[in-house]
Amino acid sequence: MSTATDTVNTNPDSHGHDSHDDHHHHIPKGLMRWVLTTNHKDIGTLYLWFAFIMFLVGGAMAMVIRAELFQPGLQIVEPNFFNQMTTVHGLIMVFGAVMPAFTGLANWLIPMMIGAPDMALPRMNNWSFWILPFAFLILLSSLFVEGGGPAFGWTFYAPLSTTYSGDSTALFVFSVHIMGISSIMGAINVIVTIFNMRAPGMTYMKMPLFVWTWLITAFLLIAVMPVLAGVVTMVLTDKYFGTSFFDAAGGGDPVLFQHIFWFFGHPEVYIMILPAFGIISQIVPTFSRKKLFGYASMVYATASIALLSFIVWAHHMFTTGMPVFAEMFFMIATMIIAVPTGVKVFNWVATMWRGSISFEIPMLFAIAFIILFTIGGLSGLMLAITPVDFQYHDTYFVVAHFHYVLVTGAVFSIMAAVYYWLPKWTGRMFDITLAKWHFWCSLISVNVLFFPMHFVGLAGMPRRIPDYALQFADFNKWISVGGFAFGLSQLIFLALVIKACRKKGEKVSSQVWEGAEGLEWEIPSPAPYHTFDTPPTVK
Amino acid sequence: MAQDAPQQYEKYYVPEQSVWPIVGAIALFLIAVGAGNYVVEVSKDKSGYGAYVLIAGLITLLVMVVGWFKNQIDESMSGLYSAQLGRSYRQGMAWFIFSEVMFFAAFFGALFYARVIAVPWLGGASNNAMTNEVLWPGFEAMWPLVSTPGGTETQAMGWLGLPLYNTIILLVSSVTLHYAHVGLEENKRKQLTWMLGLTILLGCIFLGLQGYEYVHAYRDLGLTLQSGIYGNTFFLLTGFHGLHVTLGTVILIVLFFRVLKGHFTPKEHFAFQAGAWYWHFVDVVWVMLFFFVYIL
Numbered sequence: 098m099s100t101a102t103d104t105v106n107t108n109p110d111s112h113g114h115d116s117h118d119d120h121h122h123h124i125p126k127g128l129m130r131w132v133l134t135t136n137h138k139d140i141g142t143l144y145l146w147f148a149f150i151m152f153l154v155g156g157a158m159a160m161v162i163r164a165e166l167f168q169p170g171l172q173i174v175e176p177n178f179f180n181q182m183t184t185v186h187g188l189i190m191v192f193g194a195v196m197p198a199f200t201g202l203a204n205w206l207i208p209m210m211i212g213a214p215d216m217a218l219p220r221m222n223n224w225s226f227w228i229l230p231f232a233f234l235i236l237l238s239s240l241f242v243e244g245g246g247p248a249f250g251w252t253f254y255a256p257l258s259t260t261y262s263g264d265s266t267a268l269f270v271f272s273v274h275i276m277g278i279s280s281i282m283g284a285i286n287v288i289v290t291i292f293n294m295r296a297p298g299m300t301y302m303k304m305p306l307f308v309w310t311w312l313i314t315a316f317l318l319i320a321v322m323p324v325l326a327g328v329v330t331m332v333l334t335d336k337y338f339g340t341s342f343f344d345a346a347g348g349g350d351p352v353l354f355q356h357i358f359w360f361f362g363h364p365e366v367y368i369m370i371l372p373a374f375g376i377i378s379q380i381v382p383t384f385s386r387k388k389l390f391g392y393a394s395m396v397y398a399t400a401s402i403a404l405l406s407f408i409v410w411a412h413h414m415f416t417t418g419m420p421v422f423a424e425m426f427f428m429i430a431t432m433i434i435a436v437p438t439g440v441k442v443f444n445w446v447a448t449m450w451r452g453s454i455s456f457e458i459p460m461l462f463a464i465a466f467i468i469l470f471t472i473g474g475l476s477g478l479m480l481a482i483t484p485v486d487f488q489y490h491d492t493y494f495v496v497a498h499f500h501y502v503l504v505t506g507a508v509f510s511i512m513a514a515v516y517y518w519l520p521k522w523t524g525r526m527f528d529i530t531l532a533k534w535h536f537w538c539s540l541i542s543v544n545v546l547f548f549p550m551h552f553v554g555l556a557g558m559p560r561r562i563p564d565y566a567l568q569f570a571d572f573n574k575w576i577s578v579g580g581f582a583f584g585l586s587q588l589i590f591l592a593l594v595i596k597a598c599r600k601k602g603e604k605v606s607s608q609v610w611e612g613a614e615g616l617e618w619e620i621p622s623p624a625p626y627h628t629f630d631t632p633p634t635v636k
Numbered sequence: 637m638a639q640d641a642p643q644q645y646e647k648y649y650v651p652e653q654s655v656w657p658i659v660g661a662i663a664l665f666l667i668a669v670g671a672g673n674y675v676v677e678v679s680k681d682k683s684g685y686g687a688y689v690l691i692a693g694l695i696t697l698l699v700m701v702v703g704w705f706k707n708q709i710d711e712s713m714s715g716l717y718s719a720q721l722g723r724s725y726r727q728g729m730a731w732f733i734f735s736e737v738m739f740f741a742a743f744f745g746a747l748f749y750a751r752v753i754a755v756p757w758l759g760g761a762s763n764n765a766m767t768n769e770v771l772w773p774g775f776e777a778m779w780p781l782v783s784t785p786g787g788t789e790t791q792a793m794g795w796l797g798l799p800l801y802n803t804i805i806l807l808v809s810s811v812t813l814h815y816a817h818v819g820l821e822e823n824k825r826k827q828l829t830w831m832l833g834l835t836i837l838l839g840c841i842f843l844g845l846q847g848y849e850y851v852h853a854y855r856d857l858g859l860t861l862q863s864g865i866y867g868n869t870f871f872l873l874t875g876f877h878g879l880h881v882t883l884g885t886v887i888l889i890v891l892f893f894r895v896l897k898g899h900f901t902p903k904e905h906f907a908f909q910a911g912a913w914y915w916h917f918v919d920v921v922w923v924m925l926f927f928f929v930y931i932l
């Protein structure tokens with residue numbers, strides 16, 4: 098029988114690698130460790146740091162937006178620059194912060210949760226990651242192109258992105274292309290890992306929900322990122338090669354752009370929330386000291402949300418003048434999604450019901466998630482009502498909706514995940530006092546920031562405009578104050594994470610949290626560089 | 637060896653550090669920057685360095701592909717792989733092909749939308765009589781759209797003749813490739829070599845004829861990339877398909893040389909299988925194209 102060490106000795110010393118005496122627990126050093134790595138934990142760390150840096154960069158842009166909107170009138174920046182800020186803020190947060198953060202978590206956790214030695218395709222894994230810094234270098238440097246960076250909104254509607262866009266559009270298109278390549282490869286890796294690398298006995302219905310939700314997310318990614326690639330390609334050819342996909346004079350239609358974009362875009366928002374559902378489903382049982390309520394229904398709910406997400410895209414297009422039948426269809430289909438989503442919220446609450454709950458930091462974020470995400474879901478339901486959306490569309494109400502689901506939803510879940518698994522990664526408990534400050538400052542400021550947006554939105558304040566009518570002044574002042582406070586609160590988080598990485602704090606046990614269950618809590622903390630070379634047997 | 641499950645798991649080969657991924661990332665970076673600048677330079681008719689960066693990127697990508705694959709081939713020839721790893725590769729390839737299907741789906745979607753919705757509406761269908769009356773008076777909906785609302789005139793590409801021959805050629809090439817695969821599995825190397833060679837030949841003929849068809853479209857029919865949504869969908873769908881055939885042919889040529897060198901065994905031939913899948917996929921896309929773009 099070959100042992101774990103044998104496996105390692107088969108590594109290709111003889112194949113012209115720059116190999117030395119690699120043996121099993123030898124960890125490469127220096128910068129090149131990170132550049133050349135094939136280790137899922139290294140790559141996970143890279144993704145997470147990258148996402149955090151992008152979160153701060155995108156956050157800085159949000160600060161510019163809120164500074165300009167602090168008072169009515171044009172104050173600080175040029176309108177065109179304001180548009181670039183809203184555009185690039187959105188692109189960075191979606192593609193540079195939330196998605197890579199989830200991919201980083203997937204890299205760290207999925208192999209440990211299913212008892213695999215690594216991701217299925219480790220070299221491709223490295224490639225997926227290293228594309229990203231380059232893609233965002235291109236996107237960010239396009240801000241300095243003559244005529245300015247992309248200013249057409251993260252949704253780059255034609256003809257704003259075709260007829261009326263600047264020279265940076267080509268760079269934008271190609272950077273989106275390579276981001277897409279990165280996401281698709283990352284998703285393929287996740288799917289193959291889950292299908293093919295589970296330890297003996299780890300049947301599908303025993304997989305932790307984080308693994309399940311990521312499996313379904315990866316499927317969505319592979320299905321829709323190529324569609325995004327297709328639509329940016331059409332924008333490129335319309336702008337530079339004289340095609341008329343989105344130009345009525347040639348028989349095309351700008352609304353066609355919106356159909357293709359949102360066919361990608363709506364599944365995309367679920368790509369950003371399904372892994373969050375998975376995280377919450379890991380954390381809530383731990384701190385309630387109970388099994389997750391309704392495991393199977395969680396799996397089925399996730400799958401039905403994913404499938405339904407393909408037939409609701411035009412709820413973003415109610416005001417484009419679609420035929421009434423289409424408006425009705427998309428309204429009803431959208432509302433149906435609320436059912437499986439409701440199942441999930443119900444299950445989390447039922448898991449807590451009569452549990453012995455303790456309120457550690459990850460649990461605080463998880464509970465905040467459940468409440469605030471639900472608010473976002475409910476405003477989504479309001480928007481899904483076609484006649485109502487005629488009034489709300491393109492107002493701050495929509496901005497409030499998607500920030501509740503994305504910031505207090507996706508981003509809070511990522512923070513919850515970091516707090517939950519950070520001790521496993523570093524082997525030390527993080528600074529709990531700082532974490533409490535981070536939580537409470539974030540929680541309060543995020544609501545000061547986003548809640549009033551509902552009111553100004555209902556009253557008619559349009560989104561993506563650097564100026565507004567005087568009656569919105571008071572609310573906007575508070576929104577900006579909340580914004581700055583939320584931005585500053587994240588610096589606490591930065592300090593905390595840096596401190597944790599420098600191995601300050603008390604050593605933790607392998608289980609870390611009393612009540613935590615799963616394979617990742619059975620290996621030592623910090624998790625060794627290589628885990629599960631010999632797969633565990635799951636009973 | 638790899639029969640009983642625990643051992644099979646232990647053998648999963650996790651490669652050590654590799655330079656190729658970062659080379660690949662740099663290649664994509666250069667390609668994106670180069671293409672992003674080149675496109676603008678061409679459209680503004682000014683000179684610049686875009687083309688050079690683009691070419692540098694493509695060369696880097698080529699170096700990466702060669703280096704990475706050589707690495708992989710060495711590993712597979714020295715028996716580092718297990719059945720489980722083979723499954724990883726196969727599944728990875730299958731999902732990659734699925735992503736390609738969705739890429740084509742975007743363009744097919746555009747085609748259907750234009751045909752069934754956009755063009756009829758411009759012609760006044762549904763409740764759009766006033767759109768037609770006020771914005772595009774005199775425009776009549778039709779497909780192929782040989783006369784656009786903006787007034788561009790062109791001619792449609794028929795399906796008889798070249799496109800039909802091309803369809804037959806590609807279909808036959810799928811069959812020959814299948815027999816090459818059968819030859820490989822039954823260890824009939826001669827059949828393998830001949831059938832694979834024939835497939836490559838058919839692929840090249842297809843590409844040649846497709847090139848000729850483009851010349852015909854531009855020169856005789858006035859059907860260009862600029863001639864409205866009909867030409868747009870025609871050229872982008874057939875163009876991306878052609879790129880895929882080109883890539884597929886290159887893959888097959890590489891496989892051909894590996895076959896000549898005696899690579900692949902009846903049991904272990906992931907690279908061959910992946911190449912074959914890719915080729916069949918490209919073939920299926922063509923059948924869809926032939927039906928929806930040419931015939932209908």
Ligand code: HEM
Pocket residue numbers: 252366367369370412413431432434435438473474475476477478480481482486489490491495498499502503506507
């Ligand atoms: C109950 C579930 C949900 C419903 C019914 C819903 C409904 C809607 C509707 C109808 C709109 C379009 C509003 C308009 O533009 O007029 C919208 C916008 C949006 N939703 Fe949701 N939504 C839901 C959940 C989510 C989730 C989970 C996310 C992300 C994690 C999300 C992210 C977004 C974003 C980003 C936009 C704005 C896109 C833009 O125009 O820039 N939504 N939602």
Ligand SMILES: [Cu+2]
Pocket residue numbers: 362363366409410412413
């Ligand atoms: Cu949506």
